[in-house]
Structures are given as C-alpha cells and as structure tokens.
Amino acid sequence: MAIVLSIDNLSKKYGSLKAVDNLSLQVEEGSIYGLLGPNGSGKTTTLGMVLDVIRPSSGSFSWFGDGISKATKHRVGAILETPNFYPYLTAKRNLQVIADNKGANHDNIDKMLDLVGLGTRSHTTYKGYSLGMKQRLALAAAMLNDPEVLVLDEPTNGLDPQGIAEVRDLILRIASQGKTIILASHLLDEVEKVCTHVAVLRSGKLVTNGPVGNIVAAKEQLIISAEELAPVLQLLERLPYIAQFAQEKDYIILTLQEGYSSIDLNRDMFAQGIVLSQIVTRRKSLEKQFLEIIKP
Numbered sequence: 001m002a003i004v005l006s007i008d009n010l011s012k013k014y015g016s017l018k019a020v021d022n023l024s025l026q027v028e029e030g031s032i033y034g035l036l037g038p039n040g041s042g043k044t045t046t047l048g049m050v051l052d053v054i055r056p057s058s059g060s061f062s063w064f065g066d067g068i069s070k071a072t073k074h075r076v077g078a079i080l081e082t083p084n085f086y087p088y089l090t091a092k093r094n095l096q097v098i099a100d101n102k103g104a105n106h107d108n109i110d111k112m113l114d115l116v117g118l119g120t121r122s123h124t125t126y127k128g129y130s131l132g133m134k135q136r137l138a139l140a141a142a143m144l145n146d147p148e149v150l151v152l153d154e155p156t157n158g159l160d161p162q163g164i165a166e167v168r169d170l171i172l173r174i175a176s177q178g179k180t181i182i183l184a185s186h187l188l189d190e191v192e193k194v195c196t197h198v199a200v201l202r203s204g205k206l207v208t209n210g211p212v213g214n215i216v217a218a219k220e221q222l223i224i225s226a227e228e229l230a231p232v233l234q235l236l237e238r239l240p241y242i243a244q245f246a247q248e249k250d251y252i253i254l255t256l257q258e259g260y261s262s263i264d265l266n267r268d269m270f271a272q273g274i275v276l277s278q279i280v281t282r283r284k285s286l287e288k289q290f291l292e293i294i295k296p
C-alpha cells in the first residue's frame with residue numbers, strides 16, 4: 001500500500017510545553033486513520049502541522065512522498081474548524097461561494113450534496129440546518145475539489161446521537177470510494193466503530209499505533225472460583241496461555257492469550273483434579289481498556 005502521509009519525529013513546543021513530542025507515524029492509502037487521545041494530547045496540533053497552519057518546532061512530514069506544496073494541498077481536504085457559511089444563503093449557494101474561493105468549478109456541487117445526503121435540502125438556508133446537517137455540509141465543502149485525503153478534527157463533536165450516526169456513516173461511505181481519511185477523536189468508541197488504524201496519543205507522545213483490531217480488540221476476562229484457591233493459583237502459574245491473573249477475595253480474575261477460551265482452562269483444571277465452582281466470561285469495557293492504554 002502506498003503511504004499517503006508520513007510523519008517523522010515531529011515536535012511542537014509552546015514555551016516549555018511539548019504539545020507534540022517526537023511523533024512518527026505513517027498513514028496508508030485507503031485507511032481511516034484515527035488519532036485518539038484525551039483533551040490536550042496534541043491531536044489538533046498534529047493535524048495543524050501537517051496541514052501547514054502550525055509551524056513544527058522540529059521534525060518533518062511528507063504527503064504522497066513530497067513536501068507540502070500547493071499541489072499536495074490540492075489533494076488534501078480538511079475541516080479543522082466549522083467553516084464560515086453564510087446563514088442566509090442556501091446550502092447550494094454556500095458551496096458555490098466556497099468553490100469560487102477555492103478555484104474549484106461548480107460541477108461537483110450537486111454530486112457532493114447528494115453524497116452527504118443533502119441533495120433534497122440543497123435549497124434550504126444554512127440557518128435552517130440542524131448541527132448534523134451543518135457538519136455534513138462542511139464535509140461536502142471539504143470534498144469539493146475531490147481530494148484524495150480528508151482530514152477531520154473531532155467530526156462528531158457536539159452532535160446528538162442521530163447526527164453522530166449520520167456523520168459516522170458518511171465517513172464510511174466516503175472511505176468506501178477509496179479516499180483516505182485521517183480523523184482526530186477523543187472517543188475510543190468512535191475510533192473503534194469508524195477507523196481501520198489508530199495512533200493513541202498521550203501528552204503529545206505516541207503511546208501505541210496499528211490496526212484498530214490489534215489495539216482495541218475486545219479483551220475477555222474470566223472470573224473463576226473453586227472451593228480451594230491455592231491449587232488453582234498454582235496451576236495458573238504453570239499454564240502457558242494465561243496472560244495475567246489476580247486474586248480478589250474469593251475469586252480470581254484472569255485474561256487468556258489470543259486463541260484460548262474458558263473451555264481450555266476448564267479442561268486443564270479438571271485434568272488436574274480441580275473442579276471450578278464458577279467460571280464467568282466478562283468483556284472488559286472499552287473505556288477501561290482506553291484508560292489503561294493512556295495511563296501515565
């Protein structure tokens with residue numbers, strides 16, 4: 001896969017604060033790449049640098065293997081903040097004004113309004129739009145010159161559940177046309193639902209990155225108990241597929257390595273003469289996993 005964006009040891013300092021600290025990552029063509037991190041972790045600053053609106057303190061980045069130029073900027077559409085639409089103009093007229101400012105022709109306007117699901121509402125004035133519709137119009141505006149990459153900062157911020165679902169669907173639809181999407185989010189759930197790849201940031205530093213399935217895979221926990229816990233604990237020490245375990249009062253919480261299930265554990269316990277009185281599978285909450293990932 002071709003690399004669309006490559007970030008190499010990029011840093012941004014504000015006085016003594018390192019907003020972005022030696023960040024390196026690569027975004028592959030066709031991926032939906034999430035920058036995930038709590039408020040203040042450096043997501044917006046990172047996007048600002050690669051979009052050439054914030055000057056890096058050190059490090060470099062390249063788009064499509066090249067430095068940033070007018071030509072590369074043309075291939076990247078972005079929404080860092082809600083564009084200034086005119087409230088009393090219709091959605092279509094607003095896009096015409098933006099197309100003129102961007103030097104894009106008007107051919108794409110109807111197609112983009114249809115794509116974002118506003119085709120039938122194109123003659124409504126902007127002030128009559130819901131927040132979700134405004135965000136979808138912003139996406140249409142960013143897509144006007146048919147960029148290969150779309151960069152979005154917290155695209156569902158402030159939307160109600162229906163608006164959130166609409167914008168997420170739209171992102172998936174745009175990606176299915178072969179576009180690469182880079183989005184910042186502080187919502188693990190959003191990244192899990194929408195993204196193919198993720199980089200987790202904490203205090204400007206990269207904590208981990210990779211395919212979403214590898215980073216936020218739903219890990220299962222088992223809770224087991226038995227009449228006597230000592231022999232159970234001894235066996236857990238020896239079983240090679242136990243990822244971790246801990247005793248809590250009269251039960252044990254454990255996680256297994258990939259590819260193993262409670263059936264394996266139950267069978268091995270039984271083979272050693274241990275009868276478990278309880279074996280419960282519990283999915284670790286995504287929130288909890290995220291908190292573990294970003295724990296200092």
Ligand SMILES: Nc1ncnc2c1ncn2[C@@H]1O[C@H](COP(=O)(O)OP(=O)(O)OP(=O)(O)O)[C@@H](O)[C@H]1O
Pocket residue numbers: 014017018019037038039040041042043044045046186
């Ligand atoms: N212009 C600035 N001057 C000084 N500090 C800044 C400036 N811009 C950002 N920061 C600081 O840099 C750090 C990273 O901010 P940034 O906005 O990139 O984080 P973020 O992950 O996008 O968070 P949020 O979701 O809250 O926007 C924060 O501590 C922020 O206060």
